[in-house]
Amino acid sequence: MRTPNLLSPLTMRDLSARNRLWLPPMCMYCVPGDDGAVTDWHVVHYASRAVGGFGTLIVEATAVTPEGRLSPNDLGLWEESQVEGHHRIVDAVHAAGALAGIQLGHGGRKAGTPPMRPREKGARTSTIEGWELLAPSAVAYPEHAVPTELDETGIDHLVEAFTSAARRAVEAGYDIVELHGAHGYLIHEFLSPLSNFRTDSYGGSPQGRRRFLLRVVQAVRQAIGEEKVLDVRLSATDWADGGLTGQDTVELARQLAEAGVDILHVSTGGNVPAQVPAGPGFQLPFAAQVKEAVAGTRTQVVGVGLVETAAQAEQALVTGQADAVAVGRAALRDPYLPLRWAADLGVRSWQEAPWPIQYWRGTWH
Template identity: 50%
Template structure:
């Protein structure tokens, strides 16, 4: 059996294969509520054979949304809406996780296809933003520097969202500490110029991330995994590098993180040499230093390429983003390309191809 289609177990959660759907914002919610778009988007990938389906960045508080159209998980109505989607994915035999997020200074922005860019004015449905410091992301409004009380409240907001995620039936939660959003802002010296206990040295800048992971782990069942997405480099000379982030990942493992979802960039505009698998070496380095399982993401498009990433020990799973948008059935195609037969056992076994699609099986 190819490694790509071997199951992996995190804590006591078996995941049927190592082809996972990366979190991708759909900018299609109203008042934080997931809807039929999210059901079809996530459900189609479960039908398509992805072993773990991750939601988009889902805000833990209203002001934590990247855009007014982002999903949330801060109230009962949202929790119930997510449960409907979770149940459908489970019926297809896949696992599902929610990415818990707070956008910080990158919140309240227009969605990508809007004719205007930047921060949404309050009069148009936006809100004032906050961050570790009053330094804005280029092109956005300046955030208010968070008070010590506001900072101290962040871990509990993430923990409360995790408890709601459990109520909705999610199999795992992912703490979003990447792509220039709030927790990454605290980590990076490019966004954090605080002089209190949450700023200054690398250890102090990492404190909020560590407190948040600890709080989420305490709120989450011991038998289910907690994932953390980290940007392994800021791609800028004065920003975070992969060894800095690998050291953080090592400490997060001691606090209960079970897998690091390794991405890069986002805290400030940077010139990035993009190519197939360009972030994979960063995933490998985080894996080597932390000893934790990792997932790799970033222009992974071909089955043989994905298989090789696992064979060479660079990652334990691959996350597909844009490729999954182009082809929601990528895992079925990959199995056919690799001449891998996917079992047609009942979906409650946690593995298997949908019987309606069994004719797509390699024979």
């Protein structure tokens, strides 16, 4: 039997993931204190998905500064004391045979929101009183506080904050560093004409709006070295008139490939409360556009967006829409989803599916 594309290895620089299934970053909102530190929950959560067969796991949005946290209960990597907890996650993920990545980000004008709880009304729709918001322009996200417009000194500080956090990620042992440039957070806010009204060199044109991200990419690429994988997550479109379009992202993708980015993780939306036409695989066409744009480079593309079945994920790879597929919501419901999907694709032996040796007695013969 031919090995499904989904279960074939994915090579990134000198690293090889055992398959092309990614766990995308999804915030757990479970840091109990104000220290941004990893908890036992985080270790167990990510270890479970690694044991469950994912080839690559990206740890949830981790703030590069305290005020950059999306909520008070989010992870951070803004100081040395936080490194050891991340080392625990990396060790657990590696022990189960997967690659470990981390998403570094800053919430910008959407930072400092009350933590999300299931079915809690009003969660994530306002700013905690007294929280300092920073953004490219002093324009509020609806129902949030008005942010302070960053000056050039503040921008320089944030470039260094991303760079320092990336160094700590390497110290913790992460294989992949992902920069969060999507979902309406700081980097996305710089990129989008719906949130960046600057007239200096960080705005005023598509190239000006890209300058902050390109500076961060250059600094982080140098900080993490040539062995580590650099990944950027992008919202390919704002789903709103006057906002980012797929063509804007295609042009940016070419620049990021030239700048040494190894992976482009293509999502959409989040910068304005637009009506997103969500449905199965609704973001994969944007991944396909980006993949075509970077063809001939070393940059690879991860597609995401309501991928709910093994057949759907396999089809995205077979048709060339992406080089790997990230599965979020379904993985929250089932940490062993990759093993089940291997069976759905006809794989019936532990030699082909990533079953842990401890579980071989329960697999097919």
